Structures are given as C-alpha cells and as structure tokens.
Amino acid sequence: MNRLFAYLFFLLLLFPFSLPAQNSDSTIIRSIYTYALEQGKGYDWLRELTTNIGPRLSGSAGAEKAVQWAKAAMEQEKNGTVYLQEVMVPHWIRNDKEELAVISKGKKTPLRICSLGGSIPTPVNGLRTKVIEVKSFEELAQLGTEKVKGKIVFFNVPMNQRHISTMTAYGEAGKYRWAGAMNAAKYGAIGSITRSLTLALDDNPHTGAMGYNDTITKIPACAISTIGAESLSKILKENPEAEVVLFMNCETLTDKKSYNVIAEIKGTEFPEEIIVVGGHLDAWDTGQGAHDDGSGCVQSMEVLRIFRDLAIKPKRTVRVVLFMNEENGLKGAKKYAQASKESGENHIAAIESDAGGFTPHGFSSESIDSTKLTKLLNWKPLFQPYGLYDWDKDGGGADIGQLKDEGTLLIGLRPDTQRYFDYHHTEIDTFDKINKRELHLGAAAMASLIYLLAEYGVK
Amino acid sequence: MNRLFAYLFFLLLLFPFSLPAQNSDSTIIRSIYTYALEQGKGYDWLRELTTNIGPRLSGSAGAEKAVQWAKAAMEQEKNGTVYLQEVMVPHWIRNDKEELAVISKGKKTPLRICSLGGSIPTPVNGLRTKVIEVKSFEELAQLGTEKVKGKIVFFNVPMNQRHISTMTAYGEAGKYRWAGAMNAAKYGAIGSITRSLTLALDDNPHTGAMGYNDTITKIPACAISTIGAESLSKILKENPEAEVVLFMNCETLTDKKSYNVIAEIKGTEFPEEIIVVGGHLDAWDTGQGAHDDGSGCVQSMEVLRIFRDLAIKPKRTVRVVLFMNEENGLKGAKKYAQASKESGENHIAAIESDAGGFTPHGFSSESIDSTKLTKLLNWKPLFQPYGLYDWDKDGGGADIGQLKDEGTLLIGLRPDTQRYFDYHHTEIDTFDKINKRELHLGAAAMASLIYLLAEYGVK
Secondary structure, eight states: OOHHHHHHHHHHHHOGGGOOOOHHHHHHHHHHHHHHHHHOOHHHHHHIIIIIIOOBOTTSHHHHHHHHHHHHHHHHTTOSEEEEEEEEEEEEEOOSOEEEEEEETTEEEEEOEEEOBTOOOOOTTOEEEEEEEESSHHHHHHHHHHHHTTSEEEEOOOOOTTOSSHHHHHHHHTHHHHSHHHHHHHTTOSEEEEEOSOSSOSSOOOOOBOOOOTTSOOOOEEEEOHHHHHHHHHHHHHOTTOEEEEEEOOEEEEEEEEEEEEEEEOOSSEEEEEEEEEEEOOBOTTSOOIIIIIHHHHHHHHHHHHHHHTTOOOSEEEEEEEESOTTTTOHHHHHHHHHHHHTTOEEEEEEEOOSOSSOEEEEEEEOSOHHHHHHHHHTHHHHGGGTOOBOOOBOOOTTGGGGGGGTOEEEEEEEOOTTHHHHTTSTTOOGGGOOHHHHHHHHHHHHHHHHHHHHHOOO | OOHHHHHHHHHHHHOGGGOOSOHHHHHHHHHHHHHHHHHOOHHHHHHIIIIIIOOBOTTSHHHHHHHHHHHHHHHHTTOSEEEEEEEEEEEEEOOSOEEEEEEETTEEEEEOEEEOBTOOOOOTTOEEEEEEEESSHHHHHHHHHHHHTTSEEEEOOOOOTTOSSHHHHHHHHTHHHHSHHHHHHHTTOSEEEEEOSOSSOSSOOOOOBOOOOTTSOOOOEEEEOHHHHHHHHHHHHHOTTOEEEEEEOOEEEEEEEEEEEEEEEOOSSEEEEEEEEEEEOOBOTTSOOIIIIIHHHHHHHHHHHHHHHTTOOOSEEEEEEEESOTTTTOHHHHHHHHHHHHTTOEEEEEEEOOSOSSOEEEEEEEOSOHHHHHHHHHTHHHHGGGTOOBOOOBOOOTTGGGGGGGTOEEEEEEEOOTTHHHHTTSTTOOGGGOOHHHHHHHHHHHHHHHHHHHHHOOO
C-alpha cells in the first residue's frame, strides 16, 4: 500500500489546478532514469577526466587538457554543435613549498597546511613569529592592532555541526577563508592561517579561493588541517608565546587564455529559448576534482547523450556549458553571460550541478521572476518517485548566477551534502569517492527537468 | 522564502485535523539532532566494535566478544537496566580454503569466490566438472536433469540497475543466493555458484545465508564476484565445455550458546507499554560488519544516551535490543519474541536499523493494526526539516518482524540505499566506509521517533 500517495492524490482531487499533464511525462522521466542507470556514461567519462587528467586549475596544463578532452568527448558523441568560448583566466600556482611548524619550549611540531588560492608567498626565508588565535572577526577587532601587529592570525572557527545541510555550515564559516587575510592585515598581521572548511577531524588541509583588498597590505594566507588546528590551539593554550615558522612559495603569473566548452542542440520549436546546463571544468590543483566539479561536468554532458539515445527532441535549445575558472575568478561564467547579453540571447532557465556527485535530493531555485518558480514547483510530484523531495532552498549556482539579471530561472541540483566537505578542495577529492549510481541519478534528475523545461518552457 | 512550507501550511489550514501539537515536539526533536550531531558517541562506539572486534558471526569468538563489549558499553553509561538473554545459535565456519578456477583450452583462470553461509564443503579433493549458466530458475527447470546432472549450476543473475532503491533489486535477486543450491540439486547438480548480490562491478565476493531443503540433496554453494561472473560467463560462451575446479572447506559445528544484549529504561507513566529499538550484533565473518549492522547497534545504543543527556524521561518503556544471529538463523529475534510472548509483554512499537549507516531518508512501517500506521504518518511533518521524506515503504525489519503477530507497529529506518550493496557481506564493509554525520543523523531520527512514540503511544 502506498499511503502517502493516496493522501496526496486525495489532496490533488481537491486542488486539481496543481495537477499538470503528467502521464506521458512520467513515462519519459522513467525512461530517462532507466537509461541513465543502465547505460550511463558519466562514470566512465569522469574516470578519464579525473584519473587521466586530474588537477586542472585555471591556467594549468591540466585545465588545457581538460578543455581539449571535453571538446573531443562531446564531438565524439556527434550530437549537437560543439565549440570553445575563449576567456582570459588568472594563473596562480602553488609551487613546491608549503610548510608550517609551531615551536614551543624548544620543541618543533610540523602541522599540515596548504596555501589558499590567490595568496602571495612568504618571504623566501619564511615567516617566524607569534600566533594569535581568534574565533571571529569581532574578536579580532577587539584585540586590535596592539595585540595583532607583527603576528600571524589563526582563525580557528569550526564549521557548525548542528546544521543538517553542510552547505549552511560552509556558508557561515567560508568568510574566514576568503576574508581572513584582509581582516588580519587591517590590524598589522603578517600572515593568516584559517582552519580548514570541513566537518571532519582529519589531516587534510582544504584549499580554496581567498581575496585581497587593494587598500590593505597583502599577507600570505594558508589553511591548516582540522587536526592541525586542534594541535596548534592546544599548544597555544599551553604556551601563548609559542612561535610558528611558515613557508609558502606560491605565486600569481600573468593571465592565460583558456575556454568554456560548449555543446548545444537547437530547439525544434523555440530555438531562441535557451536552457543552459553546466558545471565547471576547472578544479583545484590539490586533488582530482572528482566531486568538485568533474561530477557536474559529466552529468551535464550526459543530458545530451540521454536525449539523443532516447530520441527526445527538445522544443527549446539545450546548451551544455562547461565553465572555466569557477574556483578562482568566475571568468568563464562572466564571459559567457556577457557574450550572451551582447548577442541578445534569451536564457529561459539554467541548471548547475556543483555540489558533488552524491545521491540527488532535489533542486534549489531562484529567479527575479517569481512566476517561473511557481511553474517549476508544479513539477515536483513527477520527481517524488526518485527521492527528489527538497525543492525549498534558494539559489542556483555560482556560474549560472551570472545570468540572474536576465530574469533566467536559475536551478541548482541538490545532492546529499554529508560527505561533500570531507573531500572538497583536498587531495582526497578523487575518483574512488564517486558512486556510479549516485552520479548517474544526478544526470537523470537534470535530464528529466531539462526535458520538462524544453517541452513546456517557463511561462 | 520557503515555498513548499508555505504551500503545506496552506493545506494544513484547510485540514487542521492533520496538525498534531508539534511546537514543543519540534523543539525537542531539534535538540535531539543537535546533540547527536555535536556530541554523538555512536561513531566512536562503532570504531571499537568494528576495528577492535571486527567479524562476529554467530558462534564465533568475535560474537562472544561483541556481546561482552556491548554489555559493558551500555553498563558504563549507567542508564537503565542491562542484561543478556541466552539463545542457542548455529555455528558455521568458513575455514581456510575457498578456491574456484575455470579451465578452458588448457588455460586455468582463478576467480574470486566465497562460500555462502550454511553451505556444506566440497569433497577434500574438490569438485571438477562442467558448468551450466542460467539466468533464472525457469531456465534451469527448462534445462532439466538431462542438461544439469553432474554439473555445477552458475546463477548469473545481475541485480537490476533500473530500480531507484537498491533494496528492491536485492529483494528480486536474493532468491538465487538463498535457494540456488536447492534448486540446482533438484536436477542433479553437484554444486552451485551465485553471482554476488551487488550493483557494482568489482572483485569482492559477497557472502550471505543460503538454505537447504531436507528432501533435496545438499550441495556446496558459493558466491562469485561480479567481475568473476563476467569472466566465467565470457569463457563459457567461448567454450561451453570449460570445466571449473571448486574447493570449499567450510563446515557447520554444533550449536553454541550466545546472547541478545538488552538495555531498558522503564516508562514513567506506562511502563507496561514497550518500545523496542535495535539492530543485530552478529556480522558476517568476511568484513567488520560496519554498515551491516554495527551501525544499527550503535544507533540504537545512542537512543538511551541521548535521552539521558537531554533529560528526556520516556512515558513508555524504551528497550534497546541488540539481536544475535540475524544473518544466519534469526535465533535471537525468535527467542526474544517467544520469551516476550510467554511473559505477556506488550510491545506497542519496534524500530529496527539494519540497512546501513547512511543518510536517513525516512521510515518504512507495517502493522496488522492500520490505525497505528495512520498515527505514525501524522508525525511526518516533524521530520521534514531533517530530510526524512520517505515514509511510504512497507516493512519493519527481519528481527522485529518476529513481533508482527502481536500487532506491534513495526518500523524500519530507511537510509540512502545506493552504496549499501557495494559493501554488504564483503571484506570491505569496514569502518572507513562510515561517515560520522550520516551515522549520527540515523541515531537522531530513531531517538526522535521513539520520543514521540513514548510520549503519545500508538493509539
């Protein structure tokens, strides 16, 4: 017996306006899921992208290889038009020296760190100085220049375990990675150490983008593993006079030419109405970028393959965009949005997958045109059999967010969040952390929603 | 904006009968989740059970250690009464020899297998004979004695990828593991090889219980890894005359004394109304039994700890039961149900966690008294913020299923199913496959539901 559905059906009888024409749609969606689960190619594609290419930060040789690989892989499918969109991207490199040790009472304890993306290096001979631990920007401000000047600030702010979605916890703590250095430098600090953004207690430092403010002195910024953070904090409690020595030789080179990789099928009835689906092709240099965001790329690529093999001819144009440089600049997304604006294109909807290749739980959405959101929610019952219950969160994604001003309906695939920050931006974001079925369920969810968007539009 | 909730709220305004008194309940549930996520102990307990003890099949030294460990761990909490319930259990052991090789055109190819639990051994010198591959019991029957006699039957039936829940796929294919040997023997086969029950293509054979029929000759039965199954199938297609050599020296010893481990807190108002929460303490000898079912045990143990530390005094009696021998006999569950019946106990509800320590998605349920199911579903909105959307499936669990005749409301925790059969009954069902937060979310879900059951009963 299916009690919930009986109940929902009872409600729907009373509220027939909320019942779209779902019979054939549900059949098509079922066929999409079956195909993705039985014959999905995303997992094999992802193995190639992550294990043959691996790290692919903007400007790197890996990024260039990834562009050529994605273009060739989509061309090989002989489905739609494949092309590259040129874009200039930042070129930051880590180099070979990342060392932190704390020295207390004559004992030197090494701690695992990694430079944050965009950071300047330390002087060649490193920094050696005292450390001051803070739990917030407010505490830093209270300490002020007198207590901070000449020291390294240690932002030891754990992500909050109580949140059910780890994305919420990341959203809260993320500012200490992005803005730690510029806030510390305001008070004369000479370096910044941020506790890694993860809910796990382990020894993997998590990199990620950090920013500078042009009016504030630039200082080196790194992330410390959570085990390292606990050790450092313990040593500082025992001995506030402890010093650290920090070496980083990362550097920013001149911008480099790179590309968004694009493939599209023209709509049969409304080709001028465009639906974008994408992820980002760049990935941090520390790991293989399997969950972040190789998964989103291959899931997006899968959509066109599924449509072709199931003979789904979308009425509206479906365009796969693999964005370059999401991680440290969003240059690919900005370029895409700008070029599209200049040519007067009409993006009715855009879907992004950039939260890991885990079991999908739903879609988040946003639009400055709220009627589009209502239309989207009407389709929710079609996705109930596939575990996509979570349609309540706001937001689309960083790359497609550049299309917001157009009034585009922005949609984010929302997978399970529990394990994402165990791997995010580390050397363990590798292919073996991917489950084939979870990955392919995400592709099926996106293909199903894009089918509906292409069939019915957003008005 | 929270659109779904606005919509639900609108519906609830129209249907106030479905709105229980949820304000303080929602606060208590939130506090249970916060405590479980911030201060849960299940993960540490599970590390002890899986890495200090590990394999613990009924009758083994590991099982005995697990009993003593669980008793001591719950006694150490000084919360409720802890006791052992004696039960005689089967004692099957694998021993040291499990080998399969296929010999075709002079070439010998070893393939990975494991004996199925309960199987008899092969003769000491092994079996060497031809193999006949079948895709169903129907195909086997069509082949009949003429084609089958003297051969080993190879049940090469993959689990069906198209199902969204892997549990459905397992339910369908499971019969070839349990009943493969007895069906093959009906037609004179001398051995049985079953394709491992997993959706992954890898080289881990999956053990599990198999059965004999007293009127049919007993023959040795093993499981082959899915990669092994593909290889064997390929070789047989090339050369139907290929032979296999099979060695297994497993054996069944005499039954052994073991125990269910039980801890209970008496209800403050209705102590005679009992709510059971449990998992099974035994685990297959091949791995550490981390997901199956160490997770369910420590999640159940957590319930009492959470109640104590949050000062929740249940109105009805809450009893943790760690069942012995779920995997190959259900003797613990049968003993528990029988003893309870004899002493006239009243189990109003029983919750089982035996589907892995993954992100919980909901609860399944069954009862011969359907009013209890209605009451259960009324609580669903309270669990919406925690991702527990899936309340539609029938069933409780194998151990608590023994209480069905009493009219007990049987409830199963339903976690994400995608990865479960990657590990199930193999050497890779180990502690490192557990995510701490996912495990603790399951404990919180169970504790929250038990709080409601204890507060309001099931009438």
